Amino acid sequence: MTDKDMASADGALAEQVAALTEQVKALTARIADLQKVADQFTAEHEIDEETMMVISAAVAAVLGHKAKVKQVHFRHGSGWTTAGRMEVQDHSKRPLIRPARIGAR
Numbered sequence: 766m767t768d769k770d771m772a773s774a775d776g777a778l779a780e781q782v783a784a785l786t787e788q789v790k791a792l793t794a795r796i797a798d799l800q801k802v803a804d805q806f807t808a809e810h811e812i813d814e815e816t817m818m819v820i821s822a823a824v825a826a827v828l829g830h831k832a833k834v835k836q837v838h839f840r841h842g843s844g845w846t847t848a849g850r851m852e853v854q855d856h857s858k859r860p861l862i863r864p865a866r867i868g869a870r
């Protein structure tokens with residue numbers, strides 16, 4: 766390689782480094798913004814003590830004894846929808862009432 770080729774390669778490399786540096790700065794700023802949004806969301810969705818007591822009482826009523834509630838999570842999604850769909854589409858269960866055969870006496 767000649768000195769001219771080396772200088773050209775160095776200039777291209779410097780441009781790439783500058784472009785990557787700008788991308789890193791932009792992504793760092795974006796991460797900081799997203800962290801602020803996440804912190805606000807978490808603060809808005811904290812569970813108060815009264816709600817925890819109600820959940821504990823409901824768990825105790827269902828289980829028949831007092832149990833420790835260790836974690837409570839907000840649910841974002843369609844968990845009930847998915848469970849219901851799985852129940853409806855489960856073909857391994859046979860119906861309790863079998864349909865009558867046509868023409869049988």
